[in-house]
Amino acid sequence: MPATIVQRNKKPFKKVKVDTVTIDIIESALRNARYEMDTVLFRTAMSPGIREQHDEFPMIANTDGKMVVGQFGSFIWGFMKGYDGTVEEGDIFLTSDPYSVNGAISHANDWLMLMPVYRGGRIIAWAAMFGHMTDVGGKVPGSLPTDGTTIYEDGIVVPPTKIFKGGKLNEDVLRVVLHNCRLPEWNLSDFNAITAALRTAAARCVEISERFGDDVFYSAMDAMLDRNKRAMRALIRQNVPEAKQYFEDYICDDGLNMGPYRIKCSMWREGDKCIFDFTGTDPQSISSINFLLNEEMFKMFAGIYMIMVFDPQILFNDGFYDLMEVRIPPGTLLKPLKPAALSCRTHALGRIFDILAGLLGQGNPDFMCGAGFSDSPHFMYSGYDKNGEWYQLYQITFGGIPGKPFGDGPDGHSLWPSFTNVPNEFLESYFPLRIDIYETIADTGGAGKNRGGNGLRIGYRFLEPGEISIHDDRWLTYPWGANGGEPGVRSRKLLQRANGTEELLPSKIDHVKVESGDLLIADTWGGGGWGDPLERAASQVAFDVVAGLVTAAGAKRYGVIVSADGVVDEKATEALRAKMRTNRGPKKIFDRGFESIEELKARCKAETGFDPPGQPRFTKWAAVAAEAMKRAEAAAKKGSKAA
Numbered sequence: 001m002p003a004t005i006v007q008r009n010k011k012p013f014k015k016v017k018v019d020t021v022t023i024d025i026i027e028s029a030l031r032n033a034r035y036e037m038d039t040v041l042f043r044t045a046m047s048p049g050i051r052e053q054h055d056e057f058p059m060i061a062n063t064d065g066k067m068v069v070g071q072f073g074s075f076i077w078g079f080m081k082g083y084d085g086t087v088e089e090g091d092i093f094l095t096s097d098p099y100s101v102n103g104a105i106s107h108a109n110d111w112l113m114l115m116p117v118y119r120g121g122r123i124i125a126w127a128a129m130f131g132h133m134t135d136v137g138g139k140v141p142g143s144l145p146t147d148g149t150t151i152y153e154d155g156i157v158v159p160p161t162k163i164f165k166g167g168k169l170n171e172d173v174l175r176v177v178l179h180n181c182r183l184p185e186w187n188l189s190d191f192n193a194i195t196a197a198l199r200t201a202a203a204r205c206v207e208i209s210e211r212f213g214d215d216v217f218y219s220a221m222d223a224m225l226d227r228n229k230r231a232m233r234a235l236i237r238q239n240v241p242e243a244k245q246y247f248e249d250y251i252c253d254d255g256l257n258m259g260p261y262r263i264k265c266s267m268w269r270e271g272d273k274c275i276f277d278f279t280g281t282d283p284q285s286i287s288s289i290n291f292l293l294n295e296e297m298f299k300m301f302a303g304i305y306m307i308m309v310f311d312p313q314i315l316f317n318d319g320f321y322d323l324m325e326v327r328i329p330p331g332t333l334l335k336p337l338k339p340a341a342l343s344c345r346t347h348a349l350g351r352i353f354d355i356l357a358g359l360l361g362q363g364n365p366d367f368m369c370g371a372g373f374s375d376s377p378h379f380m381y382s383g384y385d386k387n388g389e390w391y392q393l394y395q396i397t398f399g400g401i402p403g404k405p406f407g408d409g410p411d412g413h414s415l416w417p418s419f420t421n422v423p424n425e426f427l428e429s430y431f432p433l434r435i436d437i438y439e440t441i442a443d444t445g446g447a448g449k450n451r452g453g454n455g456l457r458i459g460y461r462f463l464e465p466g467e468i469s470i471h472d473d474r475w476l477t478y479p480w481g482a483n484g485g486e487p488g489v490r491s492r493k494l495l496q497r498a499n500g501t502e503e504l505l506p507s508k509i510d511h512v513k514v515e516s517g518d519l520l521i522a523d524t525w526g527g528g529g530w531g532d533p534l535e536r537a538a539s540q541v542a543f544d545v546v547a548g549l550v551t552a553a554g555a556k557r558y559g560v561i562v563s564a565d566g567v568v569d570e571k572a573t574e575a576l577r578a579k580m581r582t583n584r585g586p587k588k589i590f591d592r593g594f595e596s597i598e599e600l601k602a603r604c605k606a607e608t609g610f611d612p613p614g615q616p617r618f619t620k621w622a623a624v625a626a627e628a629m630k631r632a633e634a635a636a637k638k639g640s641k642a643a
Contacts, residue, residue: 003083008121013063013218023227026208026220027069027315033204034058034069037129037197044196046189047134048430049394052422056131056194060201062221063123066318067300071418074318075128077296078104079114083160089118090167092198094191095160096136099151099338103294106349107342108154109133109143111191113163115198117205124209124217127201129194133187134394137180138343141382142394142469146255146508148288148341156180164195183392225319232303232320233272235310239364240269247358248280249371250597251333251347252476252613254287255508259613260477260597261285261333263351267359276302276359277327283618284333288341291348293334295326298352305356309369309404331626340622344508347473350375354479357402358590361482365589370402370452370528371479372409372488375472376416377524379458381514383466385432391466393431395422397522400445400453400488402479403530409453411440411549412524432464441489441523443554446591448485448529449536454549455489455524462514472507474525475608476600478593485529486557487593490608492523504609532587533558534577542566 018026037058045051059070067074078101079093087093093114098105105112112130116123136143138155145153158177163170174191178184209217245267253259264280276298284290299321307314328335333348354371361368377399382392398421401409414420424435437459445452462468470493478487493505498517505512505520514520541558544550546566555562559577561569594600601612 003080004086005116005123006086006088007123011122014215015222016215016219018216018220018223022212022216023220023223026212026217027224029204029208030060030069033201034060036204037127037201040197040200041129041131041193044189044193045131047183047186047394048422048426049134049396050131050190050193052420052426053396054419055396056129058129058197058201059127060205061126061128061318062225063125063218065126066225066321068221068224068317070317072297072300074296075101075104075112075114075130076126078102078294079112079160085162087116088166089116089121090164091116091162092164092195093160094158094163096156096158097160098292098342100159103292103297105130106292106345107144108136108138108151108157111158111194113194113198115202117202119206119209119214124214125205125221127198127205129197131190131194133181133190135182135187135392137182140469140510141182141392141467142378142380144343144378144380144469144471145288145341146344146469146471146510148343149286150339150341152339154288154341154343182390224315225317228315228317228319229323231311231314232306232323235306236269236272236274236323239306239310239360240267240274241363242269244268245359245362247355247362249351249354249358250477251289251351252473253508254285254289254616255344256287257613258287258616261289261616263333263348263355265355265359273323273325274302275325275327278332278334279327279329281329281332281334282616284331284336284340284622286617286619288344289333289347290336290340290342291334291345292336292342293328293352295328296321298326299324301352302356305353306360309360329626330629331622337622337625344471346376346378346471350473357482362589365483368482368530369404370409370446370448370482370485370488370530372400372402372452372525372527375399375474375525376414377491377522378469378471379460379522380469381431381433381460381462381466383464385464391431391464393427395427397458397524398456399491399524400455400479400527402482402488402527403446403448403450403452403485405450405530408451409445409527411445411454412456413453432462432466434461434463435459436461436519437521440549441526442548442551444489444526445549446479446481446486446488446526446529447533447557448481449531449533450485450529451536451544451550452479452481452485452488452527452529455491455526458522460520460522462518462520463516465513465515468512468514468520469510470505470507470512470522472524475507475610476604476613479525479528480593481528481588481591482530483589484532484587485591486533487591488526488528491525494521495519496521506610528591534580538562538568538570538573542568
């Protein structure tokens, strides 16, 4: 049963014509309110993941719950469907349960809070924000167990809950939630910060409505959504072919030494509508790499990718959602059934962007990107310091962004454009460690006319005994190159013990004991290159050599002979490029760095130092339950047609 909205004023809003200037003013005001939400949060949150890294996602939505401004798509639909209760003035809601909101949030660490914005006894807008909590309990510090098999191991999971009723905090519920977290002070601070951000957004929406009138505010938001829809309709018609396009990519392993796992998607256009079908994706994992992908969230992913690639001037919002249809079979890696674990869903989430690049690029190769939006590497370090006080670090590290049709991929950058790194000085001030190395890794970006971004190397020197967790991927498969570009280099983790021994660490591992003086060298993947490397200007390659982004030896991948100080041997370069053109095969649209999974596994030990992962094992109960769901859905559709 969906939520029941309570309003004293039941008068419907009147759709009125709003001039372009007024729409622009209201749009700018809402944009500013959305960024003010960020500012309030960053100034008052305590966890470095939110305060320093900006792992949070705000939005302002219209009365129907459609995001008008924001960055992660609307959560309102999933919430309203999953909350069986009333919505009243002064209420604020909290949830961290992905299954209760159809994946509107994707794991228990994300605390989603929503607030209906009332004026004159009726809802004029919604404000929402979620942020990643450093810890929510569970079997491992950070609450992201790599070997979890059910969501019950991930930590406390909060169902849709009215945490404020009529403006009054439900202290008992909050106390219970915080009691189950390792860092209750941080969680409380972040909770209060999100609350303040929501109230800030509400105040700004009321101010705009008071200035222009409720009907104008309502109509202007509708017009903003319509603007987006018209622009996206044109993008879809121009760039999505009617013929089916297919693409697949892989998650290397599941943390239980099984893999790779396939994510497959087909895309085509029917009139103005773009269809995405994930049939062929592997069944849900028995491990924690499942990603409960909300259909509306995927539309957001696809929309923002198209906007950033094809026309960055378009205001991103939910206006275009009915121009897309998303089909995700239940019981698969992207639609797991409860109680499947979700704590390591980041790898599949990142791979979705690579899938989109592969699909959309086939219809318009000039706008294709390489792979590299592949992951969001996590690093955790915790223990008791010399004063007997608990410390706990959660950090998102960065990798190489793929080469693009219009330029090189950024070096050592985040999957999410708005994320920033935690300053090394902050880490060294608040945690018992020292950053001995922080640099991009030369030659790790795929060669191309536009170079893939280099991966990042961080050297963590531990100053206190503790334990670490690592979440990463692309250690087996490569971030593929596009349009003749070469793939990026894989990720790698090396632990150098203070006693002189060394050990390679898997990309997904918990409970690694470290001692004072140990050094972890964490290398992330490089982005795939775009376009023919032999078409890159020799002067650009020389600049990269001088900048330390490409070595003199690595320059030969581009057919360039250059000294360490950047002097190009033009004659030798011309000869080498002519030879490379003659000897190479046809240009590959996608260069994965391997021809088959079997071949890749055969090379695994020699190239990575690890045995290849075994064949995935899947649960029978999930397949049986998924089939039952399909039959029930088919019967419901048949009954509806008969009626």
